[in-house]
Amino acid sequence: MAEMNTAPEQSMGGQFQPQQLQQNTTVIVNQPSAPTNQLLIGPIHGTREWSSGLFDVCNGMGNSVFTFFCYCLTIKDLSRRIGERGLTGCVPSADINIRTRIRTLGGIRGSICDDCIAVTFCKMCAACQEQRELCSMGI
Numbered sequence: 001m002a003e004m005n006t007a008p009e010q011s012m013g014g015q016f017q018p019q020q021l022q023q024n025t026t027v028i029v030n031q032p033s034a035p036t037n038q039l040l041i042g043p044i045h046g047t048r049e050w051s052s053g054l055f056d057v058c059n060g061m062g063n064s065v066f067t068f069f070c071y072c073l074t075i076k077d078l079s080r081r082i083g084e085r086g087l088t089g090c091v092p093s094a095d096i097n098i099r100t101r102i103r104t105l106g107g108i109r110g111s112i113c114d115d116c117i118a119v120t121f122c123k124m125c126a127a128c129q130e131q132r133e134l135c136s137m138g139i
Contacts, residue, residue, distance in 0.1 A: 045109075046103065046104070046106075046107050046108045046109035046110060047107050047109070048106070048107055048108055048109065049108065049109060050108055050129060050133060051132065051133055051136040052129060052132045052133070052136075053129070054118060054122060054125050054126065054129050055122075055125055056128075056129070056132070057124075057125060057128050059132060060128065060131065060132055063128055063131050063132070064124075064128050067124050067127050067128050067131070068124055071123070071124065071127065074127045074131065075094065075095055075098065075127065077131075078098050078102070078127065078130055078131065078134070079094070079098055081134050081139050082098065082101050082102060082105065082134070082139065084098070084101075095119045095123065095126070095127065096112070096115055096116050096119045096120075098130065099115040099118065099119055099126055099130055100112050100115045102130050102133055102134060103115060105137070105139075106133060106137050108133075
C-alpha cells in the first residue's frame, strides 16, 4: 500500500514549509457618502417674497449693464456663489435650475413653473434679481 501524504506543509522537494492561514476581516462602521455642501440645504416651502422685484433693474445699474452684455459670465458667477460647478452656464436651461436653487435656499415662495416663466421671458431681469437676492442673503 502506498502511503498518502496528507500534510499540506510539505512541498515536492521534501522541504518542510509551514502553511500560513491568515484571514483579515474588515468591519465597515460607516457607509461612504458623497461630500455635502451646506449651501444646498434650504426649506422645502417658501415663507417670504423676493427682496426685490423682477423689474427693479435700476437697483443695481452696474449689475444690470454687466448682465446685459455678459449674461454667460453672470450665470457663471451665480452658479459659483451657490456652490455649483463653473461650467453650469454652458448647460441648456441651467438658468432655470439656478433660479430654483436660489429661491429654495432663500425660502422664497414660488414654483418651478414661476421660475421657468421668469427666465424664459425675462432672462436678463431674472439674472439681475438673482444677483440682488444673493447679495441680500449674504451669499
